[in-house]
Every structure is written in structure tokens, then in C-alpha cells.
Amino acid sequence: MKIARIIKMSLNSLKINKMRTFLSMLGVIVGVASLILITSVGYGAQYSILSNIQSLGSDVIIITPGQKTNLFKAAMSGTSTVLKPLTYEDVKYLKRKLPDARISPESRIGTDVKYGNSTVSTTSVGTNADIFLVSNYKIDSGRAFTDQDINGYRNVCILGATTRDNLFGNVDPVGQNVKINNIKYLVIGALKPMGSMGMMNLDDIIVMPITTLQAHTRVKSVQVIYAKAMDDMPMDVLGARIKSLLLVRHGTENFSINNEQQYIDLAKTVTDTFTLMLTAIGSIALIVGGIGIMNIMLASVAERTREIGIRKAIGARNIDVLLQFLMESTFISGSGGIIGIIIGVTLSLLVPQTFIPTHITSTSIIIGFSIAVLIGIFFGVYPARKASLLNPVEALRYE
Amino acid sequence: MNEIIRTENLTKTYRLGETGVKALRGVSINISKGELVSIIGPSGSGKSTLMHLLGCLDTPTSGKYFLEGEDVSKLNDIQLANIRNKKIGFVFQMFNLLPHLTVLDNIILPVVYNAKSNLREAERKAMKLLESVGIEKRAKHLPAQLSGGERQRVAIVRALINDPLIVFADEPTGNLDSKTGLEIIKILKELNEEKGVTEIIVTHDPSITQFTHKIIHIRDGFIEKEIENGHVANAEEIKK
Incomplete structure (x- = not known):
């Protein structure tokens, strides 16, 4: 038939x-x-949830706003909406009190980036110079941030591999200017490809000083703080010290301290x-x-x-x-x-x-x-x- | 003439609850190539059962059935379906056309179930056959748009599409008025005379038997008598 x-x-x-x-x-x-x-x-x-964690080392502590019992809710709704946020002041305070630890803030916001006639939609990541020590951000070309870039609110940026390819193709981006909301940013470097995590492309970002991001966008808080001990201080000791320091500053425990594994489990x-x-x-x-x-x-x-x-x-x-x-x-x-x-x-x-x-x-x-x-x-x-x-x-x- | 049907002591018993109904009680017949045979008997005589067995729609309870020398009484469902498809054509009292298919699609349906054949070719052949029975203009119509006589012509064409060995006609005029019925008989008769198609007509109407070579009378599951018709009326003698 x-x-x-x-x-x-x-x-x-x-x-x-x-x-x-x-x-x-x-x-x-x-x-x-x-x-x-x-x-x-x-x-x-x-x-x-995954967009709130990067591919970090297992020795990195993640501090997020909101109480631990509400971690699920916090993750579901996006940490930026939690009432009492973490601030860049918290980061500076922790760095002062814990000189042996690397402490890095992170805030993200969707952004259109323009170079010449081409525009791409990507995510702006505001952070500080320590990010290169706590995360797997690695400089491919150009240079990393300096404390002067951060403290000086400089309009500088480092491109993720995808953003670099989308905007510049084969051209070397270092030394070029890109525009975000009509503000000029100098490209000082580009990152090595990091691949993807879940459905998130880790390379589709543009990294800039947290100070600059907060000055030019509506993002005023810090969505997450990463911390990593540089000497052989165990992770739970560092976590306990951060907890007591933030308790003093905040008065209540309106933040949670986790590590990457806990997030992945969640x-x-x-x-x-x-x-x-x-x-x-x-x-x-x-x-x-x-x-x-x-x-x-x-x-x-x-x-x-x-x-x-x-x-x-x-x-x-x-x-x-x-x-x-x-x-x-x-x-x-x-x-x-x-x-x-x-x-x-x-x-x-x-x-x-x-x-x-x-x-x-x-x-x-x-x-x-x-x-x-x-x-x-x-x-x-x-x-x-x-x-x-x-x-x-x-x-x-x-x- | 070469024999194409031979049965030996065919019986068929239907189970109805606890009791068995013996529809056929030992039927032995021979039918040769090119013969036009009528099987006649009152209702309940077993003539339809005999046709179902000869048409490979059913298998006998006991006895043997040789079709072209091959014993088909023990074949399985697939083998029987293949025989029905390639060697047998049916014309029913109720026409039995599929109402949602056009005349042409109804006619080529047996070809659809024949893996080796070509549908385009079959459509051309169907048109030629429709022409020979005078209803080629109805090819794209649905059965409901046709008169009873036209529907039965379509059924005859469908029976012929795979060039069968035998055509079985079960009360082919039963649902038609007498004039249309005669036209159908005339077509069947011409097929036999001109193309040499072997045909078995099951009927309870004695007037049909005058056109057939052999008349088999069935009663109560037995062959009552088998008559060789000495004066076969030919197609020309069928009144217009």
C-alpha cells in the first residue's frame, strides 16, 4: 500500500x-x-538563578541581599528588588577590614552598546579590579582595571568575547571608543572566552567600574558581592568574619552568605x-x-x-x-x-x-x-x- | 477448458451462542475458465456463505478449496487478502462504494492496496473501463450523486481494475429496478462474452439464470442440482 x-x-x-x-x-x-x-x-x-552566579571557583563566597530563608524568593524575583540592598560602601568597608581578602561587587543591567554604525544589546557588569582574582575573567588583550579606574569613575570598559566579536569583528578594540547612552567609553581590554552556563552566554557582557555604572545608570545598589581569601584562611572562617562585619553595619541579618555549590544545589x-x-x-x-x-x-x-x-x-x-x-x-x-x-x-x-x-x-x-x-x-x-x-x-x- | 475453482466437501458452521449453525454441509463444485455461473437458492440456503468462501472472504470449517490448483482453504489472513486483491473482484447488492471517495478513487482503491502497481496507469485504465460502461463523465463525482445503475457500473469497474481471475456478483440487481437490473446483467454478460471474464452470480432471481452457462441450485447447505444450460441467452437478447 x-x-x-x-x-x-x-x-x-x-x-x-x-x-x-x-x-x-x-x-x-x-x-x-x-x-x-x-x-x-x-x-x-x-x-x-544562574544569572546571579558566575562560573566561580568553589572557594568563592557569594553575598546577596535578603535573608537566607528567602533565598529561593530572592533568586526568583531578582536580587535588585530586595528592599535593603547591599551597597558599594559595604564593599569598601569589607575591603578595609579584610585586607587579605579579595572582595568584588557586581551589578548587572541590560545595555545597548554602539560602535560606529553598529549597535548590540548586551549586559553591563559593574565591578572592581578584584573581579579578575575572584572570577574566571581573564584578560585576552589590553589591560585589567586599576584602582584608579574604579576610584576615578573613569569611563573605561572591557569587552566580553561575544560583545567584542559582535561590535568589532576582527578589528582590535583596545583604544577604540564605544558609546552607551551617548556617553563615550574607552575600551581598555577584552576578555578571553568563558563559554556558557546553562542558557546564559557568559561572554555577552561589557565590564566597567562599579562606580561608573552607578553614576550613569539607575543601578545604585550592588546585586552581589564575591569574596575570596588570599592567604590560607578557610572559607567558613572568612564567611563568619564577613557575616559579623556586615551584621555590625546593617544591624540585622538582611543578607545571605553562600558559596557556589549551594547556589547550584538550589x-x-x-x-x-x-x-x-x-x-x-x-x-x-x-x-x-x-x-x-x-x-x-x-x-x-x-x-x-x-x-x-x-x-x-x-x-x-x-x-x-x-x-x-x-x-x-x-x-x-x-x-x-x-x-x-x-x-x-x-x-x-x-x-x-x-x-x-x-x-x-x-x-x-x-x-x-x-x-x-x-x-x-x-x-x-x-x-x-x-x-x-x-x-x-x-x-x-x-x- | 481449464478448471479454476474446485471444492471438495466444503462445510461451514457458524457458532451462535451454544449451538452451531451449519450453513454449508458439504459442497463440491468445479468451475472452468471463462464460465458464467449462477448460484441460485432461497434466502438462508447458504449461497452467500458459499460465495464468501469462494471469494476468500472466509475460510471453511472443513473441506478443501483449490483456486487455480492452489489449496486456499488453509491460508492466513494476509495471503487471503492478497488473493482477494489480485485474483478476485466483487460486485455487491448494496454497491458498497466508499461514500467520501470520488468514483475514480473508489475504482482505484484495490490498486492502492497492491504494492506493485502504478496508480497513474490504474487511473488511465479506470477511465477506459468507465468509458466502456458509458459513465466516464461521472469520474469525479461522489457515489451519492449517481443513480443506482451508475453506482453498480462503478462497482463492476472497481471489480475489474486488477484484472481478476473471477468476478463474484452477489445479487447485483437486487437493489435496482428491473430495467436497470437488466442493463447490469447485460454488462456482466458482455464482459464474459467479449473479454472471457469468469463470473459467478449469486441470485434468487430465476430470470437471471437463463444467461449463464451453469446453474447451481443450493438448498439447506447442499447442492440440490447443477444444470448445464443448453440454451444460453446471449447479451444481444437482453431487452433494451
Whole structure:
């Protein structure tokens, strides 16, 4: 039997009863749409957490605003919205009190950078000279920041590898000027590529002194402080000293001290929770959808008994009939999957990013579609098999 | 003439709850190539059961059935489907066309289930056959747009599309008025006379038997009598 004909015949049968076909798709549409929506929220949360940590060494302490009990909430909502923020004054205070430690602030904000006629959207990272000691930022060409750059509010910047490639191509950027909000910045260096973490491209940044960033943008706080001991002081001792120093300054414990591993564990917990929710909600909706398809297909087999008899009388083998009905159920669920994906993606894009960050991945789209198709096959096999095993003589007699 | 159908003591018992119903109680027949045979009997006589067995739609409870010398009484579903597809054509009382397919698509449906054939070629052949029964203009119509006589012509063309060894016609005039019924008989008769198609017509209408070479009377699952028709009326004698 010709496969193109089988498909044509199946589509033909579905076209005859459009309303019924649509209704049987509905369960799969809802299932796949919710699956896509939930994964995009899950990935969005993970993305938001990961964007607050860089790829640091395991000996780096991360200080964030907000109490430890609210770490999850803080990570979900973005640390900049927490009421009592960390400040650059905190950083200067810690540096004064802990001369043997390297302490570096970080604040990020989305930025458009202009060079000549080209403009790219990237993220401005405000920090100090210690960042090159606590993070894996490595100078590729040019130079790192000096204390003079930081204390002097200088309009200087260092480009991440992606930003450099996007703006300058093969041209050496060092010594050139770029513009952010019509303010000129001198490019003093470029970073070595760092790759990506999760879905975040670590190289898509432009680094500048925290003082300059705070002077020129609405970012006045410090979103995160990194600290690393330079002598052999153990990490937990450094952490305890930072905690007592900040307690004195802030009066209450309105900050949290963690290390990278704790963040990664948290991100994993969040992702696992979402995966579980996704599996539960998505699979319930999809099973309901699958049962709907099976129901419709069984009704269809009963209604078309005579047609099956005719097809068998003129030489259709059991497998031909089976394939025809299986194709129909798979087509219903596959189309339902595609519609569900469109709805799910649209809803994810419509959710205000400040309310719940969402992130759509091709993986969730592919998985959503594959599950839809599998549901059609799984719940279509029983009706299709029933159709294929009908006795031709009895089927022909059916009124 | 070469024999194409030979049965030995065919029986068929249907199970209905606890009891078995013996629809056929031992039928032995021979049919040669090019023969036009009628099977006649009252309803419930077993003639339809016999046609289903001969048409490979069903398998016998016991006995042997040789089609072109091959024992088909023990074949599996796939083998039977292949035989129905390539060697047998059916014309039914209820026409049995698929309502949502056009006339042309209905006709080439047996070709769709034949992996080796060419659909384009089949469509050309279908058009030629439609022309020979005078309804080539109906090719793109749906069965519901056709009269009963036209539908039965479509069914006959569908039965012929794979060049079958035998055409079975089960009460082919049963749903038609007598004039249209005669036209259908005339077409079947011409196919037999001009193209040498072997045909078996199942009927309860004695007037049809006068056009056939052999008349098999069935009653209560047995062959009551088998008559060689000495005076076969030819197609020309069928009243217009």
C-alpha cells in the first residue's frame, strides 16, 4: 500500500468530521500548551538563578541581599528588588577590614552598546579590579582595571568575547571608543572566552567600574558581592568574619552568605520541583487527551465497520487497516501537539517577564511534540487493532 | 477448458451462542475458465456463505478449496487478502462504494492496496473501463450523486481494475429496478462474452439464470442440482 495514499485517506476521513476531529484534539492541545508553559517558567527560574552566579571557583563566597530563608524568593524575583540592598560602601568597608581578602561587587543591567554604525544589546557588569582574582575573567588583550579606574569613575570598559566579536569583528578594540547612552567609553581590554552556563552566554557582557555604572545608570545598589581569601584562611572562617562585619553595619541579618555549590544545589532543587510539576500536570492533561482520542477512534471504528469490510473485501490486509486508523489518531494528536506548542509559546511570551521570567527552549518544544505523537500512537493502537481484526464478512453485513 | 475453482466437501458452521449453525454441509463444485455461473437458492440456503468462501472472504470449517490448483482453504489472513486483491473482484447488492471517495478513487482503491502497481496507469485504465460502461463523465463525482445503475457500473469497474481471475456478483440487481437490473446483467454478460471474464452470480432471481452457462441450485447447505444450460441467452437478447 502506498504511504502517500494512506495519509491522504486518513486526512480525508478526518476532514469529513471536522468538529469531532477538533474536539478530540482539544485534550492534547491543552496538555502540550501547559507542558510548554510550565517548562518555560521552570527554565526561566533556573536562568534567573544562574544569572546571579558566575562560573566561580568553589572557594568563592557569594553575598546577596535578603535573608537566607528567602533565598529561593530572592533568586526568583531578582536580587535588585530586595528592599535593603547591599551597597558599594559595604564593599569598601569589607575591603578595609579584610585586607587579605579579595572582595568584588557586581551589578548587572541590560545595555545597548554602539560602535560606529553598529549597535548590540548586551549586559553591563559593574565591578572592581578584584573581579579578575575572584572570577574566571581573564584578560585576552589590553589591560585589567586599576584602582584608579574604579576610584576615578573613569569611563573605561572591557569587552566580553561575544560583545567584542559582535561590535568589532576582527578589528582590535583596545583604544577604540564605544558609546552607551551617548556617553563615550574607552575600551581598555577584552576578555578571553568563558563559554556558557546553562542558557546564559557568559561572554555577552561589557565590564566597567562599579562606580561608573552607578553614576550613569539607575543601578545604585550592588546585586552581589564575591569574596575570596588570599592567604590560607578557610572559607567558613572568612564567611563568619564577613557575616559579623556586615551584621555590625546593617544591624540585622538582611543578607545571605553562600558559596557556589549551594547556589547550584538550589538551582537543581528548583529545576527538579518544576520537572515534577511538569510531569504531573502535563501527563494528566495528556492522558485525558489520549483517552479522548481513543474514545473518538472507537466510535469511528464502529461507525465505519462497513467501510472496513469493503476495504478488506477488495484486498486491504489487516496491517493496511491498522495503519490507516493509527495514522488518523497520530495525525489528531500530532496536530493537537503543534497547536498546543503555538498556544504554549504564545502564552509564555505574553507573561510579563518582570512578574515571572520565562524561557522557551527547543528541547521542550521537541519533547512536547514527540509526547503528543506518542500519545496518538499509544491510544490509537487499541481502536486501530480492533478495526484491523474485524471479520470482513461480518463487517460487510453491518448496517 | 481449464478448471479454476474446485471444492471438495466444503462445510461451514457458524457458532451462535451454544449451538452451531451449519450453513454449508458439504459442497463440491468445479468451475472452468471463462464460465458464467449462477448460484441460485432461497434466502438462508447458504449461497452467500458459499460465495464468501469462494471469494476468500472466509475460510471453511472443513473441506478443501483449490483456486487455480492452489489449496486456499488453509491460508492466513494476509495471503487471503492478497488473493482477494489480485485474483478476485466483487460486485455487491448494496454497491458498497466508499461514500467520501470520488468514483475514480473508489475504482482505484484495490490498486492502492497492491504494492506493485502504478496508480497513474490504474487511473488511465479506470477511465477506459468507465468509458466502456458509458459513465466516464461521472469520474469525479461522489457515489451519492449517481443513480443506482451508475453506482453498480462503478462497482463492476472497481471489480475489474486488477484484472481478476473471477468476478463474484452477489445479487447485483437486487437493489435496482428491473430495467436497470437488466442493463447490469447485460454488462456482466458482455464482459464474459467479449473479454472471457469468469463470473459467478449469486441470485434468487430465476430470470437471471437463463444467461449463464451453469446453474447451481443450493438448498439447506447442499447442492440440490447443477444444470448445464443448453440454451444460453446471449447479451444481444437482453431487452433494451
